[in-house]
Amino acid sequence: MGAIDIRGLKKDYKDVQALRGLDLSVEAGQVYGFCGPNGAGKSTTLKILVGLVFATGGEASLKGIDAINNGVEARKHIGYLPESYGMPNSDTPRKFLTYMGILSGMSKDVVSKRIEEIAKEINLTDNLDRKIKTLSKGNKQRIGIAQALIHDPDILLFDEPTTGLDPLGRNEVLDAMKAFANRGKTVLFSTHILSDVEKICDTVGIIHNGLLIEQGSPEELRKKHGAKDLDEVFLKVAKHG
Ligand SMILES: Nc1ncnc2c1ncn2[C@@H]1O[C@H](COP(=O)(O)OP(=O)(O)OP(=O)(O)O)[C@@H](O)[C@H]1O
Ligand SMILES: [Mg+2]
16 A cells, blocks of 8 residues: 555546546655646646545545545645645735644644744745735745645645746755655655656656656666656657647
8 A cells, every 4th residue: 555546547527538547656755756748637636636626537545545435534644735826915824824724623832833843844934924925936835835734744745836936945845845755754746847856756757648658766767768867758758749
């Protein structure tokens, strides 16, 4: 049993077959880079794991718990960073994160300690009490990551966590994800930035037209395709079609 097990996952949106039988597994404590062209089905996969989208067929489990039929139980173990979302701009990160913690069933005291801990880890401490609308994109992304971590979940599902960040901000987020995995958490994140995958991922999976077409360690994939880096691997296997 892996931390994340997906078998034969299918999703039809009216006339679009977004997932056509996706198989994917992630071992506990791994960082998994989920790559693929625009529209390949990455966000749909994450949304099914979180329960935001219903699968048309197939199976998905988190720590052995059925994420499709027993979503309430499975969701206790996941922290999710969506691809994009609105935040309460007139509130401060501290207030927003306090709401999120309380919604997860934590007491105010526990949440307030947890916020300090997370803020330290992801470099948000100095901005906890400024209004969200005044913060940079990088800091907004940190708030998104903080809300995903608030209830100390074991599995982190991050949809493009480094998109739009400058190289310093990207490195911080990458380091944080690697540190979570070193503490035994499982991280699955989608991205188009293959150099990020190369830096921190144990395993990379490439999804194309709703199917996983390649999976392995960055080194294995480079060797298999005689490529100098993952960009080259990607260009070889994922043609627009
Ligand atoms: N709500 C929806 N209704 C109809 N089609 C959708 C919906 N959401 C996604 N799709 C379609 O499903 C396919 C997969 O989309 P998805 O957002 O999962 O891709 P993605 O890999 O996350 O792409 P990107 O890299 O651009 O974020 C695309 O063809 C997309 O247009
Ligand atoms: Mg997406």
